[in-house]
Amino acid sequence: MNVLISGGAGFIGSHLCDALIEGGHSVTCLDNCLTGSEKNIAHLVSHPRFRFVRHDVTEPYEGPGLDDLGAVFHLASPASPVGYRTYSIETMLVNSVGTMKMLEIATAAKARFLITSTSEVYGDPLVHPQTEEYWGNVNPIGLRSCYDESKRFAEAAVMEWIRKHGVDARIVRIFNTYGPRNQLDDGRVVPNFITQALRGEPLTIYGDGSQTRSFAYVSDLVAGLQAVMFGDGLQGEVFNLGNPGEFTILEFARLVIELSGSSSTLDYRALLFADDPARRRPDITKVNTRLGWEPKIPLREGLVKTIAWYREQLAG
Numbered sequence: 466m467n468v469l470i471s472g473g474a475g476f477i478g479s480h481l482c483d484a485l486i487e488g489g490h491s492v493t494c495l496d497n498c499l500t501g502s503e504k505n506i507a508h509l510v511s512h513p514r515f516r517f518v519r520h521d522v523t524e525p526y527e528g529p530g531l532d533d534l535g536a537v538f539h540l541a542s543p544a545s546p547v548g549y550r551t552y553s554i555e556t557m558l559v560n561s562v563g564t565m566k567m568l569e570i571a572t573a574a575k576a577r578f579l580i581t582s583t584s585e586v587y588g589d590p591l592v593h594p595q596t597e598e599y600w601g602n603v604n605p606i607g608l609r610s611c612y613d614e615s616k617r618f619a620e621a622a623v624m625e626w627i628r629k630h631g632v633d634a635r636i637v638r639i640f641n642t643y644g645p646r647n648q649l650d651d652g653r654v655v656p657n658f659i660t661q662a663l664r665g666e667p668l669t670i671y672g673d674g675s676q677t678r679s680f681a682y683v684s685d686l687v688a689g690l691q692a693v694m695f696g697d698g699l700q701g702e703v704f705n706l707g708n709p710g711e712f713t714i715l716e717f718a719r720l721v722i723e724l725s726g727s728s729s730t731l732d733y734r735a736l737l738f739a740d741d742p743a744r745r746r747p748d749i750t751k752v753n754t755r756l757g758w759e760p761k762i763p764l765r766e767g768l769v770k771t772i773a774w775y776r777e778q779l780a781g
């Protein structure tokens with residue numbers, strides 16, 4: 466199938482490109498490399514079924530890759546809290562204008578469409594674990610709202626394109642994901658802790674470290690994205706994708722120190738964002754029941770692979 470993917474040079478996007486090429490698809494990757502990097506797809510650029518186009522998807526796209534288009538994955542967006550604070554306007558534009566432009570492409574081509582939304586649409590959740598039915602608890606004017614609210618708008622746009630134009634679209638809400646190619650300096654907890662541990666620096670705990678997160682390894686996430694995209698009868702369906710194993714940030718810090726053989730200490734700091742969600746864990750009953758998907762890589766196993774990758778990056 467011919468597949469168009471926005472944000473294909475990003476962390477998750479580049480792994481998705483790998484999997485799609487491996488699966489025999491022809492892939493056109495659009496990315497303006499604002500937070501993604503051509504390094505992530507450098508190994509693919511000479512592949513006969515892969516094409517990279519540097520493009521900002523908030524602008525109209527009329528370039529190559531639109532013929533016989535079967536599927537459009539829309540991943541483009543800064544995704545780390547530090548990244549979307551730095552690029553707050555760009556984040557709102559790509560999730561609003563960019564989403565509508567990608568929906569137009571899918572509609573014109575009669576292609577399937579999948580958007581990667583986020584667990585952030587649940588905000589600081591009052592329902593735990595989070596099911597797809599939960600409407601969320603989002604501060605509309607807080608420091609995270611440029612991301613949370615623009616992703617919520619993106620979901621609304623997808624639903625309107627389904628109602629008005631009949632596009633075969635689905636929504637995935639991604640929970641915290643980690644693995645190789647997550648930029649060393651993107652500010653998220655996994656790259657921060659691993660690079661700090663490997664350098665022997667103190668791990669920066671924001672707040673008291675009692676907040677929880679659930680971490681999915683990137684290969685599991687990519688398998689889930691394909692299951693949702695290529696599953697039939699899923700128009701308008703919303704799926705959580707993530708690993709339900711829930712850890713406090715303190716537990717996570719200690720695990721990173723142990724697995725990287727580090728003697729780093731802990732450095733408690735003020736929370737970066739007042740609206741930092743206190744807990745987060747996906748309920749994945751729906752995707753498991755409907756599509757048989759579940760994560761396969763336990764945190765320890767995924768972290769060992771991830772730490773090895775960061776070790777190589779720091780050595781190189």
Ligand code: UDP
Nearest residue numbers: 546652653654655657669670671676714741
């Ligand atoms: N965090 C931390 N130290 C860091 C980076 C993050 O304690 O160096 C915490 C952060 O406050 C949050 C959690 O780890 O509670 C996950 O943060 P991340 O930026 O990875 O993404 P989020 O899940 O908040 O979108």
